[in-house]
Amino acid sequence: MSGREEILGRVREALSVPSHAGVKAVSGEGVRDVRKARGFLPDGGATPEARLKKFRKLAAKLKAEVEVLPDLAAAGAFLADLAKTEGWRQIASHRNDLTNSVLTSLKVPILWTDDEPGTADLEQVEAGVTSCEALIAQTGSVFVTGKGCGGRALSVLPPHHVVIATLDQLLPDMLAAFDLLRERYGDNPPSFVSFITGASRTGDIERILVLGAHGPKRLTILIVGN
């Protein structure tokens, strides 16, 4: 058995020989600074309007559907319509203020992940409705955690993922999302966090894009606020 100390010992011994001058080291002022690197990455937009515009543009490229709705009642009505057109017989969600108020008037039976349903049951639902921690303008992503958004499976197992977010949740970039995570959860982040960028996809067959490889075929993002 090698064990921790032996392997770390090998690492230390290896590193005791300094790198040759010819090796491509990377140095230079500020080159290591991820906050400075912000400006080198894709831009998330400086104002809320710019962010929303950017988010919409990327979501469209990703074939995700984005609906901006004035208030919670409008979001509820939108979902009720969706339920009808899609013929939902059962959906799954998790309880928090946002989901509760949007889902109250929905006439479809809801499986709550707070009650810890089995995988087989969760696999049967037509849609998973979740809140999110944040939306990211820079990448068009939905930022979720297992703790805040109904667990690990809810946003990936059902064939349609519906996200309910508010406009003030729209952050400029991924770095802001990591800052938020630290702020909200401190040293004890949820055991699972994920940036969801579009529906599940694959190009493994002849590089032809197919949605819904394993996870959701559809991603709908409702943004409430104006």
Added chain:
Amino acid sequence: MTSDTPAHQFQEDSAVSTADFEHRQWMQDALHGYENTRGGTEAMFGDFEQARQTAAAIKWEAIENLDTLLGEFADKLEARGTRVFWAGNGKEAVDYILGVCKEHGAKNIIKSKCMTTEEIHLNPALEAAGMQVVESDLGEYIVQLREEPPFHFVFPAMHLKRDRISQIFEEKLGTEPSSDPEELTMIARRVMRQKYCEADIGISGANFAVADSGMISITENEGNARLTTSLPKVHIAVLGIEKVVPKLEDLSVMLQMLGTAGTGQWLTAYNSMIGGPRQPGEVDGPEEFHVVLLDNHRTKLLADPEQRDALRCIRCGACLNVCPIFKNIGGHNYGTTYQGPIGSVITPHLRGLQSYKHLSFSSSLCGACSETCPVKIDLHHHLMRNRRNAVQEKGGKMERWMFGQFAKVMTHPKRYRGSEGLMRFGAKLWLPFKGRKLDPLKAWTASRDLPAPAPKSFMKQWQAQEREQEEGKS
């Protein structure tokens, strides 16, 4: 065909694939598509070159402080109930994983893409122990059904056209033939859904190991890794010790670099970080989470003060996509877990220089790999360093003798002139044998033409012309 050494095998296989023009064209078209998409994505960046600098600096810091960062990573994981296992080599890793599986009486294992498990040959070991192992990534699943290794470590089934995929599904799953990629994908989706529900244990890899937060980060498009790490009661992640990044915030750069360089997308569909088994107050997630940290000769590469920057590699596959050698011979011929330029650089360190030096010689040294690498690994110079090391370590006698003779001829005008006549005569004698069995140069000449020596050398022509002019004047 099986050959005695990896080098012979490589030569034989490559001779076959380079003669297959249709397949070469197919690969080139596919990789051209990648280059186009990537170009568009790079244009979205504020300054892609600078972002690349930062990505390289992050990984360089990680490699130079690997001991402290690995310790921190493991401590943080353990503090939240993860079991961390340190494996010195492949066998130790495999034995540990087998132990966990047996302890749980596991029968069905679901895996999401993990090259490290290819490296340690985990699947055959699990199967030999009576377990059923299913690769859930679509490309990996296809090559698993075909009982062949991945063709490319990011695009495992890129060498297959849809009819071949339909055919293997028909054979192994009994499905109807189809020429629709969507339909074929849905076949796999249906099969996999069942497998997820049955699986006792999920095994994944990791793209990054975040030291300050004790989290692994997984980049994927299909959602199969998310399902693999969410549904089964036990999750085992297998990763090389070089996967470290110091801080969670570093991912804000690394994930976008990986997406862009890897597939041309600015970000793949799912980038997930996992920091433990299910925690109090969470509604789901595995009860047990194991992280296997693998050395398997990585510390040997780290000990090389000239080449340790190769450990910065984030396995994006970009260097394969732009490599003229990879484009022409494809991934299987390498006979290694990691193909392409990065494979040629690191495999000699992982499996022995003399057995795998040939890969460093099979390069045009064009530098396209170094140019494209998102963490700025000096790949083509490393290929040259491997060449130098291979020769210094052993052999090269014949080569040295030949170059000695060459130098003697080239530096003495008389010898040079004498050799000219010999060449012309020799070429006539040799021509009937060119590229055939008895031709000592056949490896080179079988598919190449040598220009015929000019009937008269330039010097002779010049002299003749001078003479004519002289005669004309007089």
